[in-house]
Amino acid sequence: LQGNLPLEEVFEQLSTSRCGLSSADAAERLQLFGANRLEEKRENKVLKFISFMWNPLSWVMEAAAVMALVLANGGSQGPDWEDFVGIVCLLIINSTISFIEENNAGNAAASLMARLAPRTKVLRDGQWQEMDASVLVPGDIISIRLGDIVPADARLLEGDPLKIDQSALTGESLPVTKRTGDLVFTGSTCKHGEIEAVVIATGIRSFFGKAAHLVDSTEVVGHFQKGAITKRMTAIEEMAGMDVLCCDKTGTLTLNHLTVDKNLVEVFSGGMDRDMIILLAARASRVDNQDAIDMAIINMLSDPKEARANITEVHFLPFNPVDKRTAITYIDSGGNWFRVSKGAPEQILNLCFNKDDIAEKAQRVVDSFAERGLRSLAVAYQEVPERSRHGDGGPWVFCGVLPLFDPPRHDSADTIRRALDLGVCVKMITGDHLAIAKETGRRLGTGTNMHPSAALFGRRGGDEGAAAAVEELVESADGFAGVFPEHKHEIVRLLQASGHVCGMTGDGVNDAPALKKADIGIAVSDATDAARAAADIVLTEPGLGVIVCAVLTSRAIFQRMRNYTVRLGPPCHAIASTTNVQFGTIMAISKDRVKPSGSPDSWKLNEIFATGVVIGTYLALVTVLFYWALTRTTFFEVATLVAVYAAVGFASISGVGWRWAGVIWLYSLVSYLPLDPVKVAVRYALSGEAWSLLLDRKAAFARRRRDYYGEEERRGAALSARRALSDHLLSSRTPRSA
Known part of the structure; x- marks a missing residue:
């Protein structure tokens, strides 16, 4: 059902009324629509286990096992059962470990389902009953009150x-006010009020269910199509090739706690300072309220008890959507009566006696805050000479x-800077408003080239209004605002389609689909079970600094593997002999002090397989030559220094x-030296850049991306943004002129 339909049409389309459904109708609809829960996609355990044997590296091992039986079964020799059994056992062990680890990871849809409200009040057969949320069907009348988790998508009566907290669904940091006719979504939490609602969607058809469906239906994308291999259980190694990191703003880059920027508080009344204005705003707040704005103001005090210190509360007017303000009437320590109000600037301004004189200045301040993504809250006070809670009081x-x-x-800012230095492009993805996203990007240094979610469908926001290629837009953007789970999922898909290794961080339910879709999904320390x-x-630690450490560790692994496979001079049998004699060498490999790459690395499987085929063919031919020399010549009899001088008569x-x-x-010498030319020849045949890469000391098994979405320009923009922030903070500390 569309969200703008009148309630009467909603009742008509759902074939229900304000008296609710009967038990018979509900049972019939339950059969039609199914239970109000997310269907868990069950996988065949046997097929799941076998799937771990179906990947490029496993194919090589399986081919080797077959060759051990077929190629050795010639002449009088039987099959090479030892090699065959060894390869098969190794394959089974690897698959078993991967199967156990992934099986322990759990099912994302099951975690999403756990957030559904287990019990809810439903109007059935004309009576209110408490029932399992799973039996809700479209057309049911439910009751929503403070603290309830909304059990199904519904329209308010x-x-x-x-006040609904839907930050876990949309990323909005403030509770949203919902009125008659508005939509409320499954999984959101009621923070204030009580009302009845009519259910319009349940289970997988709900907004919450669509997000779960995205998680459950997403396939893991391997990097083999892009020149590298991806396995979820080895994501820490895959991070070496990550060149894009999409970060959710609320709770990931930010604290998800509203705060008053004290340095930006605008003082209008003479004889007052910023501390006094914050104290008055705190007095007009509920100390024990769950309201995010009230708690933000109370937390600005050194002690929350200061909000009621040395005063006696007479009356408190809570916030309502009509007045859009709160007010408190109190008596101070001297016995004087005062009334303080805080709320929307336009409402507070209308109370004041001198609003015509200060309206223009107040509007400029509010507009300035709005342009930077800051919400405005005004404060005013009046004396109450009548000494009565109902008195009109003096001028405001x-x-x-x-x-x-x-x-x-x-x-966050330092982590983003370090990520940019490592060649990782950081994009901010948030459900908050565009202005808030730009202000956060300015503070963190990610840039302000943000776009609304509508841009993902080929429509750009702003004054240009011109259509732009969505793929190019996603690549060039610093972030997107006002996005839903489908949008985040689409952003990751477009980046992957452009050949990028994409990481995604998040903490809420709304991040789960994109986390599942991304090449490397990263849940922060305080993430929900679904994420x-x-x-x-x-x-396991707060913040994003751990991600940078993981990137450096994964790149160190690549450098270590490169050093022992490409740049090491001795032939393979020399390395094997050394490690067999001195076991400390093997242990030292994992502790080498290698220098991580300053840019993304990734496996180039086409080059690895091509080089392996060529070198393998070369070694096979040499083996044939050795066999011929062994059986038809005396070549191997002349092998050592002893053979030169030996003279044993008996x-x-x-x-x-x-x-x-x-x-x-x-x-x-002739048999050893061709190995390196073979590597160079294969690389030249594949890329045509062998000599330039060789001279630049680039590895044959790793590649470096040079195009980091305009790295130099981005660094310059980030530096300019930080300088602008520094200049602003300095100017905000300068005393204002009258």
Whole structure:
């Protein structure tokens, strides 16, 4: 049902009334629509186990196992059962470990289902009953009150407005006011009020269910199509190739706690300072209220008890959507009566006696805050000479305007800067408003090239109004605002389609689909169970600094593998001999002090397989040559220095001389030196850049991306943004002129 339909049409389309459904109708609809829960997609355990044997590396092992039976089964020799059994056992062990780890990770849809309200009040057969949320059907009348988790998508009926916290669904940091006729979504929480509602969607058809469906239907995308291999259980190694990191703003880059920016508080009343205005705003707040704005103001005090210190509360007027303000009438320590009000600037301004004189200035301040993504809250006070809670009081005095914002985490800016230095493009994805996203980006240094979610469908916001290629827009944007789970999912898909290795961080239910879709899904430390289940990596410490450490660790792994496979001089049998004799060498490999790459690395499987085929063919031909030399010549009899000088008469052994010794040394050099030219030749044939890469000391098994979405320009923009922020903070500390 569309959200703008009149309630009467909603009742008509749902074939219900304000008296609710009968038990018979509800049972019939339950059969038609199904239970109000997310169907868990069950996988065949056997097929799941076998799937771990179906990937490029497993194919190589399986081919080797077959060759061990087929190629060795010639002449009088039987199959090479030892090698066959060894390869198969190794394959089974690897698959078993991967199966156990992924099975323990759990099902993301099950975690999403856990957020559904288990019990709810339903109007059935004309009576209110408490029933399981799973039996709700479209057309049911339900009751929603303070603290309830909304059990199904519903349209609100007549009654007082609600305040709904839907941050876990949309990323909005403030509770949203919902009035008669508005939609409320499954999984959101009621923070204030009580009202009845008619259910319009349940289960997988709800807004919450669509997000769960995205998580459950998303397939893991392997990097083999892009030149590398992806396995979810080895995501820490895959981070070496990550070149885009999409960050959710609320709770990830920010603290998800509203805060008053004290340095930006505008003072309008003479004789007052910023501390006094904050104290008055705190007095007009409920100390024990769950309201986010009240708690933000109370937290600005050194002690929450200061809000009621040395005063006696006479009457408190709570917030309502008509007046859009709160007010308190109190008696101070001197016995004087006062009334303080805080709320929407336009409403507070209308109370004041001198509104015509200060209206223009107040509007400029509010507009300035709005442009920077800050919410405005005005404060005013009056004396109450009547000494009565119902007294009209004296003239209202406009005190000032407070800016509200969701502050960034203390380490977010530094983490983003370090990520940019490592060649990782950071994009902010949020459900908040565009202005708030731009202000957060300015504070963190990610940039202000933000776009609304409508841009993902080919319509750009702003004054241009011109159509732009969605793929190019996603690549060039610093972030997107006002997005829903489908949008985040689409952003990750577009980045992957453009050939990028995409990471996604998040903490809420709304992040779960994108976390599942991303190449590397990262759930922060305080993430919901749904986000953790959908992610590949779960952080155990707050902030994003751990991600940078993980990137550096994964790149160190690549550098270590490169050093021992490409740049190491001795032939393979020399390495094997050394490690067999000195086991400390093997242990030292994992502790080498390698320097991580300053740019993304990723596996180039086409080059690895091509090089392996060429070198393998070369070694096979050499083996045939060795066999011929062993059976048809005396080549191997002249092998050592002993053979040159040996002269054992009773054993009929005599030295072969330096002529044959020279042949042995010449053969060793000729058979070893071609290995490196073969590598270079294969690389040149694949890319045509062998010599330039060789001269630049680039590895044959890793690649570096040079195009980081305009890295130099981005660094310059980030530096300019930080300088602008510094200049602003300095100017905000300068005393204002009268």
